[in-house]
Amino acid sequence: MKSMTEPAAANRSVAAQAKKRRKKEASTFWTVGPVTIWMIIFFLLPLLLVLGVSFFTRSVFGGIQPPLTLENYVRFFDPLYFKILWISCVLAFTTTVICLVIGYPFAGIIARAPAKYRNILLLLIIVPFWTNSLIRTYAWIVLLRTEGVINTVLLKLGLIDQPLELLYNETAVLIGLVYTMLPFMILPLYASIEKLDRSLLEAAADLGANSRQIFWRVTLPLTMPGIMAGSLLVFIPSLGLFFIPDLMGGSKTVLIGNLIKNQFLTARDWPFGSASSIILMALTLLFITIYIFITKDKQGKGLV
Amino acid sequence: MSETMVELLNVMKRFDQHTVVNRLSLSIRKGEFITLLGPSGCGKTTTLRMIAGFDEPTSGDILLDGEPVQGRPPYERDVNTVFQSYALFPHLNAYDNVAFGLRVKKVPKAAIEERVRQALRLVQLEDYAKRKPDQLSGGQKQRIAIARALVNNPKVLLLDEPLGALDQKLRKQMQVELKHLQKQLGITFIFVTHDQEEALTMSDRIAVMNKGVLEQVGTPEEIYEQPATRFVAEFIGETNLLTGTVRLCDNRRLVVDCDGIQVAAVSRTQIPENEKVTIAIRPEKSKLSLDPSADAGVVQLSARLTERIYCGGMTKTIVSLPGGKQFVALEKTDQLLPVVEGDELFVSWNPEHGVVLTR
Numbered sequence: 250m251k252s253m254t255e256p257a258a259a260n261r262s263v264a265a266q267a268k269k270r271r272k273k274e275a276s277t278f279w280t281v282g283p284v285t286i287w288m289i290i291f292f293l294l295p296l297l298l299v300l301g302v303s304f305f306t307r308s309v310f311g312g313i314q315p316p317l318t319l320e321n322y323v324r325f326f327d328p329l330y331f332k333i334l335w336i337s338c339v340l341a342f343t344t345t346v347i348c349l350v351i352g353y354p355f356a357g358i359i360a361r362a363p364a365k366y367r368n369i370l371l372l373l374i375i376v377p378f379w380t381n382s383l384i385r386t387y388a389w390i391v392l393l394r395t396e397g398v399i400n401t402v403l404l405k406l407g408l409i410d411q412p413l414e415l416l417y418n419e420t421a422v423l424i425g426l427v428y429t430m431l432p433f434m435i436l437p438l439y440a441s442i443e444k445l446d447r448s449l450l451e452a453a454a455d456l457g458a459n460s461r462q463i464f465w466r467v468t469l470p471l472t473m474p475g476i477m478a479g480s481l482l483v484f485i486p487s488l489g490l491f492f493i494p495d496l497m498g499g500s501k502t503v504l505i506g507n508l509i510k511n512q513f514l515t516a517r518d519w520p521f522g523s524a525s526s527i528i529l530m531a532l533t534l535l536f537i538t539i540y541i542f543i544t545k546d547k548q549g550k551g552l553v
Numbered sequence: 554m555s556e557t558m559v560e561l562l563n564v565m566k567r568f569d570q571h572t573v574v575n576r577l578s579l580s581i582r583k584g585e586f587i588t589l590l591g592p593s594g595c596g597k598t599t600t601l602r603m604i605a606g607f608d609e610p611t612s613g614d615i616l617l618d619g620e621p622v623q624g625r626p627p628y629e630r631d632v633n634t635v636f637q638s639y640a641l642f643p644h645l646n647a648y649d650n651v652a653f654g655l656r657v658k659k660v661p662k663a664a665i666e667e668r669v670r671q672a673l674r675l676v677q678l679e680d681y682a683k684r685k686p687d688q689l690s691g692g693q694k695q696r697i698a699i700a701r702a703l704v705n706n707p708k709v710l711l712l713d714e715p716l717g718a719l720d721q722k723l724r725k726q727m728q729v730e731l732k733h734l735q736k737q738l739g740i741t742f743i744f745v746t747h748d749q750e751e752a753l754t755m756s757d758r759i760a761v762m763n764k765g766v767l768e769q770v771g772t773p774e775e776i777y778e779q780p781a782t783r784f785v786a787e788f789i790g791e792t793n794l795l796t797g798t799v800r801l802c803d804n805r806r807l808v809v810d811c812d813g814i815q816v817a818a819v820s821r822t823q824i825p826e827n828e829k830v831t832i833a834i835r836p837e838k839s840k841l842s843l844d845p846s847a848d849a850g851v852v853q854l855s856a857r858l859t860e861r862i863y864c865g866g867m868t869k870t871i872v873s874l875p876g877g878k879q880f881v882a883l884e885k886t887d888q889l890l891p892v893v894e895g896d897e898l899f900v901s902w903n904p905e906h907g908v909v910l911t912r
Binding site: 446448449451452453454455456457458459462466467470471 | 605606638640654657658
C-alpha cells in the first residue's frame with residue numbers, strides 16, 4: 250500500500266506546484282499585461298505603421314502604393330533636408346543652453362527657499378501647463394507683434410520711433426521654444442539640487458573653497474544628472490515642436506518638425522514624412538544613448 | 554605665540570527666540586584634546602559650528618590663535634572639520650577628496666601629491682586612493698574624512714561626533730587611533746560627543762554642557778571624581794544622588810538629613826545650615842556587607858536587596874534605603890554576598906567620597 254501512496258503524493262505535490270506557478274504567472278500577467286497591451290496598441294503598432302509607410306511610394310492622390318523602396322530615405326540625404334536638420338539641431342541646442350542658463354539659478358532658488366514656499370513656487374512652474382501651449386503661443390504673438398503690447402508700450406513711452414521687429418524671425422522662435430520648454434529644464438534640475446547634501450557644501454567651504462569654487466567643484470558635478478536629464482527633456486521635444494516655428498517664425502524658419510508636418514498635411518507625401526519621422530526618432534535614440542553612456546544612468550532615473 | 558589656541562568669550566547664540574548657547578566662555582590650550590560633552594540639543598555642535606564659521610555668534614567673541622574671527626567665512630579660518638556624516642564628496646575618489654583643500658588653495662601639484670600621500674599613509678589607507686566613497690566601509694570613510702581635514706595642516710581640528718555611525722568595536726579602535734594621531738601631530742582637537750565614556754577615555758579636558766550652559770570644565774578625573782553640579786554627576790557615569798538639608802556644618806564636615814536618614818559628608822566649601830544639598834556617591838565607592846561595620850568613621854545605612862543585574866565581571870546590585878530610595882552598588886560577580894531579594898544588608902562609604910553638590 251505504502252509504495253502506492255508515495256507516487257500519488259508526489260504527483261499531488263507536483264500538481265500543487267504547477268498550480269502555484271500558474272497562479273504566479275497569472276498575477277504577472279495582470280500586472281505587466283495591461284501596460285504591455287497598451288504599449289503595443291498605442292505605441293508599437295503606430296510605430297510599425299510609420300516604419301511600414303516609409304518604404305512605400307507616394308500615389309498620385311496622396312495615398313501610398315507599391316513598389317517598396319528606400320527612395321524616401323535616400324531623398325532625406327539631400328543637402329536641403331540636411332540643412333533643415335542642422336538648423337533644427339542648432340536651434341534646439343541653443344534653446345537647451347538658454348533654458349539651462351535661466352533654469353539653473355531658478356531651480357537653485359526654489360530648492361533653497363524655505364520649505365513652506367517651495368511647493369507654491371513649484372506649483373507656479375507647473376501652472377502654465379494648465380493652459381494649452383498653442384494658446385500660450387498666441388499670447389506671445391499678442392505681446393510681440395508690430396502692434397503688440399511691447400511695441401505699443403515702448404512707442405508710447407517714446408523709447409523707440411518705429412515698432413521693433415520682434416515676431417516672425419528666429420529670435421521669436423527661440424523665445425517661444427525657451428518659454429515652452431523651460432519647466433522641463435527646471436523640474437529635473439530642482440530635483441537634483443534639492444537632493445544635494447548641504448553638508449557637502451559646508452565641507453567644501455571648510456576646506457577653503459570660496460563660493461565660486463564650491464559651485465564649480467561640488468555643486469555642478471553633483472547636479473550633472475539633473476543637467477543632463479533636463480537638457481535631454483528640452484532638446485528632444487525642441488526638435489519636433491512644429492507649431493512654434495509655424496506661428497512665431499512665420500513659416501520662414503522650416504525645422505524638422507515642420508518638415509514632417511508639411512509632408513503629411515500639405516504635401517501629402519506620407520512615405521517621405523514617415524521616413525523623416527523615423528530618421529528623427531533614430532537621432533533621438535542616439536542622443537538618449539549618449540546620455541546613458543555619459544551619465545551611466547542605465548535605468549533612466551534622472552529622466553523620470 | 555600665546556598658549557591659548559581658541560578663546561570663547563561670553564559667546565551667545567540665539568535661533569529665533571531660542572537660546573542655544575548661553576554666555577559660554579572657554580579657553581582651549583594649544584595642542585589640547587578637549588571634548589565638548591553633553592546630551593543632544595545642549596549646544597555643543599552649535600559651539601563647534603561657530604568656531605568653524607558656519608554659524609555666527611549672536612554676541613560674544615571667538616579668538617583663534619589670538620585673533621578675533623568675527624565675520625570671517627569658514628574658508629578663511631585655519632580650522633578644519635570632520636563631519637558627523639563624513640560629508641565626503643561622492644563624485645571624487647579618496648585621493649581627490651583628500652586633495653580638495655590643497656587644490657582650492659592652489660598648492661603646487663607636486664606638493665599636493667606628496668601631502669595627500671602622506672595624509673593617506675597617516676590613516677593607513679594608501680591603497681584605497683582610487684576608491685570612491687561608496688566603495689569604502691564606514692571606518693574607512695571616517696579615516697578619509699580625517700585625512701582630508703588634516704592634510705591642510707589646520708591649527709585646530711573640529712570633530713563633530715565623528716564616531717557616531719560606527720559600531721562599538723570599530724568605535725573603540727578609532728578612539729585609540731584618534732588619540733594617537735592627536736599626540737603625534739600636536740594639533741588642537743575639539744571633539745564633540747554625547748558619549749561620556751568616549752569623552753573620558755580620549756580627552757585631556759572635558760567641557761560638559763547642558764541646555765547651552767557650560768556646567769564644568771576639567772580633566773576626566775576632575776569631572777568624574779569631583780563633579781561640580783548635579784547634572785555633571787548624573788551625566789558622567791552612574792551615580793547615587795541623595796538630596797537633603799544640611800543639619801550641621803562644622804568646618805566643612807556636614808551632617809545632611811535626607812528624608813530622615815542622617816548622612817555625613819565632607820564639602821569643599823563652607824555651607825550654611827538648612828541649605829538644600831545633594832550628595833553624589835559613585836557605586837564603586839560604596840561597599841555592601843552583611844554585618845554592620847565596626848568603623849565609626851563611615852556612613853552606614855541599612856538596606857534591602859532589590860535587584861541584581863549581571864554585567865560580566867561586575868554585578869550591579871540595587872538596594873533600597875529605608876526611605877524607599879534606590880541605591881546602586883557594585884559587587885564582584887564571583888564574590889556575591891549570600892543574600893537574595895528582600896534580604897537585609899548594609900551599605901557603607903567613606904564620607905570623603907560623597908561629593909556635596911549645591912546646584
